[in-house]
Amino acid sequence: MADHQTGESLLFLTDEQVRKGIEAMFFAYRGFTADPDRILEGMDYGRAHHRAVHFIGRSPGTTVNNLLSILGVTKQSLNRVLRSLMEDGLVEARVGRVDRRERHLHLTEKGAGLERQLSEAQRARMRSAYRAAGPGAVAGFRQVLEAMMDPEAKRHYGRLKEGGS
Amino acid sequence: MADHQTGESLLFLTDEQVRKGIEAMFFAYRGFTADPDRILEGMDYGRAHHRAVHFIGRSPGTTVNNLLSILGVTKQSLNRVLRSLMEDGLVEARVGRVDRRERHLHLTEKGAGLERQLSEAQRARMRSAYRAAGPGAVAGFRQVLEAMMDPEAKRHYGRLKEGGS
DNA sequence: TTGGAAAGTCAACAAGACTGACATAAAATC
DNA sequence: GATTTTATGTCAGTCTTGTTGACTTTCCAA
Numbered sequence: 001m002a003d004h005q006t007g008e009s010l011l012f013l014t015d016e017q018v019r020k021g022i023e024a025m026f027f028a029y030r031g032f033t034a035d036p037d038r039i040l041e042g043m044d045y046g047r048a049h050h051r052a053v054h055f056i057g058r059s060p061g062t063t064v065n066n067l068l069s070i071l072g073v074t075k076q077s078l079n080r081v082l083r084s085l086m087e088d089g090l091v092e093a094r095v096g097r098v099d100r101r102e103r104h105l106h107l108t109e110k111g112a113g114l115e116r117q118l119s120e121a122q123r124a125r126m127r128s129a130y131r132a133a134g135p136g137a138v139a140g141f142r143q144v145l146e147a148m149m150d151p152e153a154k155r156h157y158g159r160l161k162e163g164g165s
Numbered sequence: 166m167a168d169h170q171t172g173e174s175l176l177f178l179t180d181e182q183v184r185k186g187i188e189a190m191f192f193a194y195r196g197f198t199a200d201p202d203r204i205l206e207g208m209d210y211g212r213a214h215h216r217a218v219h220f221i222g223r224s225p226g227t228t229v230n231n232l233l234s235i236l237g238v239t240k241q242s243l244n245r246v247l248r249s250l251m252e253d254g255l256v257e258a259r260v261g262r263v264d265r266r267e268r269h270l271h272l273t274e275k276g277a278g279l280e281r282q283l284s285e286a287q288r289a290r291m292r293s294a295y296r297a298a299g300p301g302a303v304a305g306f307r308q309v310l311e312a313m314m315d316p317e318a319k320r321h322y323g324r325l326k327e328g329g330s
Numbered sequence: 331t332t333g334g335a336a337a338g339t340c341a342a343c344a345a346g347a348c349t350g351a352c353a354t355a356a357a358a359t360c
Numbered sequence: 361g362a363t364t365t366t367a368t369g370t371c372a373g374t375c376t377t378g379t380t381g382a383c384t385t386t387c388c389a390a
Contacts, residue, residue: 013295013303016327018288019223021295021307022197023325026216027318028310029194030237032187046345051191058184064368072195077347079369101356101367123183129312130178130186133305138178140298140305142186145193147294153192160188162181211376229337242378244338266336266387 035121044088048073048081050118053107056091057115058160061104063096070156090114200286209253213238213246215283218272221256222280223325226269228261235321255279 036050055070056062062070068078082105085091090111096102107115130138149157201215220235221227227235233243247270250256255276261267272280295303314322 013292014327015288018291018295019284020325020327021291021303022219022284022287023223023322024307024310025194025197027322028313029190030318031314032190034315048346054187058188065366073346074348075368076349076370080346083369096367099357099367103368119184122187123180125313126183126186127178129309130183132312133308136301137305137308138182138186140302141309142189143298143302144294144306145189147297148193148290149196150199153195157188157192160185162179162185213377230335238377239379240337241339241380245377248338264336264388268337 031125032122035125036118039118039121044084048077049085052078052081052085053090053111053115053118056105057107057112057119060106061094063102063104064093065102067105069152072153085111196290197287200290201283204283204286209249213242214250217243217246217250218255218276218280219284221270222272222277222284225271226259228267228269229258230267232270234317237318250276 033047037047040046040050051071052067055067059066064075064078064082068075071078082091082093086093088110089108092106092108092111093103094106096104133141146154146157198212202212205211205215216236217232220232224231229240229243229247233240236243247256247258251258253275254273257271257273257276258268259271261269298306311319311322
């Protein structure tokens with residue numbers, strides 16, 4: 001099962017194999033979002049809030065515009081999310097010092113608490129998947145995912161901490 | 166950069182590495198759905214129609230109930246999608262011969278045409294990601310994704326053509 | 331023959347995306 | 361100094377896709 005994939009320049013990939021990859025993405029993504037979704041249901045928040053909190057936590061001080069282009073949504077859509085997070089005191093928007101039009105976004109203590117809770121659940125699943133698949137698989141996993149991204153997404157991805165790859 | 170991942174039973178995984186995996190999933194999934202989404206916009210269909218058409222094409226004659234549990238949505242939600250696909254003559258529901266309560270779903274010629282169009286776009290991206298990442302990466306990719314699935318999703322995944330893994 | 335499973339339908343609703351139009355403040359440019 | 365562009369926010373309306381809940385029809389099986 002491994003030896004007809006050993007050609008180097010011309011990978012021998014049947015449509016069936018590629019289709020299985022597609023289905024793996026579909027089913028895995030459901031698992032990937034399941035734990036945070038469970039935590040968020042009951043709170044007034046959803047997946048959109050999770051994503052905002054995640055990327056603000058990851059790049060403290062990011063501007064609204066930057067977050068917009070990371071998330072790939074419209075400002076109206078993001079604004080609704082940010083407004084509720086700010087009203088509830090999870091996110092803080094500080095006026096830029098050099099350019100005062102900009103709002104720099106930060107998590108409050110409370111926001112960081114929620115981020116941690118969501119992140120821990122998601123990381124636990126990712127970590128256990130990594131463990132189950134083994135060390136070699138992890139590198140391959142990220143290589144394929146990276147090659148699947150649109151160029152702009154890849155740019156954003158590359159800029160987040162833990163540099164290269 | 167590769168040598169602190171070489172431990173075998175205890176993978177040395179920093180939170181940063183795991184976080185990057187999470188972000189890779191997020192950005193890659195956007196790319197993964199981008200091409201079919203582009204094709205579908207303008208038609209009256211969306212991602213939900215794509216998924217239905219995909220899995221009906223993959224398992225011709227599947228019942229509504231089975232499709233329901235593969236997709237993980239409610240029957241009301243699926244019904245709306247199936248109804249429009251049937252009205253437009255893309256999907257056909259045949260009454261079961263052994264159990265006449267069941268509807269067995271099939272793509273018509275027209276439905277298979279759309280399926281092919283969507284699938285080709287998505288497979289092109291997947292195939293090119295596989296090529297870029299190389300033969301070793303492909304196996305790892307699927308191993309990690311499979312380990313990330315919920316048990317029931319994994320069951321469905323395993324039952325689709327090209328057997329084992 | 332009756333209970334229950336499979337399927338379908340109607341209605342109401344919510345999250346999260348979208349577009350379009352408009353407002354404000356501040357920076358940048360002419 | 362006046363004008364334009366940029367960053368952000370907001371109101372209003374729409375679309376897709378999901379949800380519950382209630383109800384009907386069909387029909388297999390005990």
